[in-house]
Amino acid sequence: MREIDQDGFAVAHAAGGYVLDVREPVEYVGGHVPGATLMPMSTIAARASELPSDTRIHVICASGNRSLVVTDALQRAGYDAVSVAGGTSAWRFAGRPVVTGMDTH
Secondary structure, X not given: OOEEOHHHHHHHHHOOOEEEEOOOHHHHHHOEOOOOEEOOHHHHHHHHHHOOXXXXXXXXXXXXXXXXXXXXXXXXXXXXXXXXXXXXXXXXXXXXXXXXXXXXX
């Protein structure tokens, strides 16, 4: 599986799923999924060792484009990763909660 829809992601998120936000810090500060870990796309290769290897990684960006690229790279590297379809924009549009600032909770 390469992509997860918003409803499936909402279920995974509620169950404590790992969320990796690959947007830039200014985007993250403006509103992100609660609990999301910020790791901008440009830093993934250098920071991949920080990612969990024993759980699914839900990769999210603004609309789903960057997250697909990162998901493909992570899958090639052996991670269980899926891209969140529609990204943070769709999450917010659905009325789901977002956090502003650098706080992850």
